[in-house]
Amino acid sequence: xxxxxxxxxxxxxxxxxxxxxxxxxxxxxxxxxxxxxxxxxxxxxxxxxxxxxxxxxxxxxxxxxxxxxxxxxxxxxxxxxxxxxxxxxxxxxxxxxxxxxxxxxxxxxxxxxxxxxxxxxxxxxxxxxxxxxxxxxxxxxxxxxxxxxxxxxxxxxxxxxxxxxxxxxxxxxxxxxxxxxxxxxxxxxxxxxxxxxxxxxxxxxxxxxxxxxxxxxxxxxxxxxxxxxxxxxxxxxxxxxxxxxxxxxxxxxxxxxxxxxxxxxxxxxxxxxxxxxxxxxxxxx
Numbered sequence: 026x027x028x029x030x031x032x033x034x035x036x037x038x039x040x041x042x043x044x045x046x047x048x049x050x051x052x053x054x055x056x057x058x059x060x061x062x063x064x065x066x067x068x069x070x071x072x073x074x075x076x077x078x079x080x081x082x083x084x085x086x087x088x089x090x091x092x093x094x095x096x097x098x099x100x101x102x103x104x105x106x107x108x109x110x111x112x113x114x115x116x117x118x119x120x121x122x123x124x125x126x127x128x129x130x131x132x133x134x135x136x137x138x139x140x141x142x143x144x145x146x147x148x149x150x151x152x153x154x155x156x157x158x159x160x161x162x163x164x165x166x167x168x169x170x171x172x173x174x175x176x177x178x179x180x181x182x183x184x185x186x187x188x189x190x191x192x193x194x195x196x197x198x199x200x201x202x203x204x205x206x207x208x209x210x211x212x213x214x215x216x217x218x219x220x221x222x223x224x225x226x227x228x229x230x231x232x233x234x235x236x237x238x239x240x241x242x243x244x245x246x247x248x249x250x251x252x253x254x255x256x257x258x259x260x261x262x263x264x265x266x267x268x269x270x271x272x273x274x275x276x277x278x279x280x281x282x283x284x285x286x287x288x289x290x291x292x293x294x295x296x297x298x299x300x301x302x303x304x305x306x307x308x309x310x
């Protein structure tokens with residue numbers, strides 16, 4: 026029987042709203058005999074939606090994502106109306122359109138304290154909420170009183186590891202997820218934001234080839250609006266290698282859930298804030 030935690034693989038902020046409505050409905054109806062699901066929300070930094078092997082792309086291998094896609098729902102249309110880090114993440118966190126976000130629709134803004142985010146609502150309804158890596162950023166978020174405000178719960182960034190390239194973060198995302206799980210009060214549902222900084226630029230030049238073992242000929246085709254030369258293909262392979270790093274840690278997190286017996290009770294959402302950091306495609310997440 027396929028585990029229920031892999032029911033959702035979503036590439037739109039609407040998915041978060043549906044999820045939040047479902048969770049809160051359980052509380053509103055006093056259905057405590059039904060176990061409220063844990064939620065693992067994995068968001069990469071600049072991946073266009075076709076660039077996973079589940080979509081048939083052969084120059085990037087994403088077995089963890091493919092597992093979620095195989096046992097869940099795979100979206101093949103995804104567009105971002107404001108394809109920059111902070112506004113895109115603000116849209117996800119608030120469920121609002123970009124034009125409704127005021128300052129938060131800008132790239133490096135002050136986040137208006139009047140906008141509540143869904144992670145705060147989950148915490149108010151008994152969820153243990155935490156995050157690792159890139160959260161809502163870049164920008165400044167404070168309370169009405171001017172105190173620092175975390176939009177994604179407790180930060181878990183202590184565990185570090187030697188990265189495979191200079192362009193990849195030292196954050197040991199999976200180890201930080203494990204620390205979060207260890208801190209969770211027994212019997213408490215959780216929400217965890219896995220925010221990788223990959224595959225955001227800058228890349229270590231030729232890392233896809235020299236570290237990832239890829240070849241220039243692996244790229245089936247280059248978009249017509251880019252030059253089709255070796256430098257472009259090298260850049261695409263460096264990007265692909267960092268996607269695989271994001272997927273590697275996602276896979277380790279799924280393994281942790283299996284070992285802990287939480288697999289059957291966890292919803293997994295995998296998405297990106299916007300498309301790849303290349304010309305003319307950043308709106309395709």
